[in-house]
Amino acid sequence: MTLLVISPDYASHLLPLATLATAWQERGEEVVVATGPATASIVSDFGFSQVTLQLGRGSNPGVIRAEDQPVGEDEALRGFFAATRSGMIETLRFQAEARSSDLLYRPVEKAREVLAVVEKLQPDQILVDHLAFGARLGLDAAGLTYGDVVLGHPSALPVGGEVYGHPPFWPGAFSPSAQELGGLRTLNERIRDQFTSEWNAALAVLNPDARPSTDAFAEHGDLLMLNYPEALHPPHRTADLPRHVFLGSAVRTEPADQEVERWLAASDRPVVYVSFGSFLSVRSDVxxxxxxxxxxxxxxxxxxxxxxxxxxxxxxxxDWLVRGFLPQVTLLERASLIVTHGGNNSVTEAATAGVPQLVLPFSTDQFAGAAGVVDAGIGIALAPNTASVSELRAASIRLLEHSGHGATSEQSAQSRARALGEQLRAWPGPRRAYDFLASQSTPQGTPHGTPHARPATAPRH
Structure with a gap:
């Protein structure tokens, strides 16, 4: 059996997808990854085969810098970093304006490249990053069944009356005005309609018989997989999701780092791990x-x-350990607290390790992810641009405590986080993904022969 994994050329996307694919690798099945050259070393480290497939203009091998990006992408990245200094609404507005060119890059060309890879490999099953819209467009136009993996917060797939790019919820540390929210929603509705028009135009070229979408952001594959713990997701929103499976998390295995191992062994004092990921680490002020x-x-x-x-x-x-890059999974296994930007990889990996979280969200689904952490009682969220040193210290102290506050029955964030971690480790994400696809009665990838055409559907809620 052959599994094809399709990923943008970004480490933060490829790492969880590749981790899910290890469930196939462990069973002796072939795994082929279609991604760009910047992340080729990650594919090699996992022991997978690679087909070069560049789905977008940008790339990120692990730490992203504007000067390493193609012309145009560099300025967009600098603009994004500047917007984060203005706060939640300005950042979300900037990301909305950039969205159409970001997410549907040369859609017909890229869709055809994806289908050429599928035709050549004839995979039995396919896993695709949900945000690889050009890839999913091609697979949908050809009528192929695939595992659609939402790697970020589940709100990346809008349901009900939600609009992509407009957070359905956020922590109380942020208090945008009704006017600001109204303007953001209007902008996101305009971008949604523009994006859907571009999606439908490309779809008509790829499959003239396909039915146009009414909201391309709400389109999804038949086998929807959410790389997120169900315990952190609001039950009312879970009820609105199409047929799906929560994977919990995709926690990768990291190679041994002798410097880190020596540092961990040098003392029994509590460890606090601090990381703002590959993008937001540029915010050295925070x-x-x-x-x-x-x-x-x-x-x-x-x-x-x-x-x-x-x-x-x-x-x-x-006695602090300060480096450009640190093995996050290894450190979380020993950490008593993580201070994070709230990226989905960080939130889910910390949850699996049973570590409380101090979340300082800057952009996109980080606001929804931070709200989930707070609502589950496993962390605190603060606004990164305004949280003072004293507020950050007080929040850290509270999260490091092992006893609850207030009523005697209240659990501490430490105990809640440990309990959630035990649940997630009992059924790891890669096994959940494999079991979910294996349980389906329909072929997951291309039948051995020419891909068949299937009319695209309207948004499925």
Missing amino acids: LRRVADALRTLDVRVALATGSSDPATFADVPA
Whole structure:
């Protein structure tokens, strides 16, 4: 059996998809990954075969820098970073304006490239990143069944009256006005309609018999897989989802890092892991405030500086571990707290490790993810641009405590996080993904022969 994995050329997308694919690899099945050249080393490290497929203009091998991007993408990235300094609404508005060119890059060309890969490999099953819209457009136009993996928060697939790009919920640390929210929704509705028009135009070229979509952002594959713990998702929204499976998380296995292992073994003091991921690590001003908040606590800190200048943190305590990149999964296994931007990989990996979370969301689905952490009682969310050193310190102290506050029956974030971690580790995401696809009675990928045509459907809610 052959599994084809289709991913954009971004490490944060490929890593969880590749981790899910290890369930096939462990059963002796062939795994082929179609992605771009920037992440080729990740494919190789997993022991998979690769077919080169560049689905978008940009790429990210692990730490993203504007100067490493193609002309146009570099300015867009700088614009995004600038918008995060203005707050939630400005960031979401910037991302909405960039969305049409970001998500449907040369759609007919890329869809045909995907179908050429499928035709050549004749895979038995296919896993696709939900945000690889050009790839899914091609598969839908050809009538192929595939595992549609939502790697971010489930709100990446709008349901009910939701509009893509407009967060359905966010933590109380953010208080946008009704006017700001109204303007954001109007903008996202305009972008939705423009995106859907572009989707339908490409669909008509690929399959003239296909039925146009009314909301291309709400389109999804028949086998919907959510890389997210159900316990962090609002039950009322779960009820509105189409047929699906919650995978919990896709926690990768990391190679041994001797420096990190020695550092962990040097002391039994609590470990706080700090990382803003591959994009938001550029916000050294916020990372610096976090460092100042933690320096007076009886903890050791592992700080991933990412694209920030390491000199910014030259004066931190000598027993801290400060590097551009750190093995997140390894450190979470020993951490008592994570301070994070709230990216879905960080949220789900920390949840699986049973670690409480101090979330400082900047963009996209990070707001919804932070709300889920707060509502589940496993963390605290603060606004990154306005949270003071004292507020960050107080939140860290509270999350590091092992007893609850208020009523005697109240659990601490530590105990809630541990309980959730035990649940998620009992049935790992890769096994859930394999079991879900194996349970389907219809072929998951291409039948051995020419792909058949299936009319595209309207949004399925």
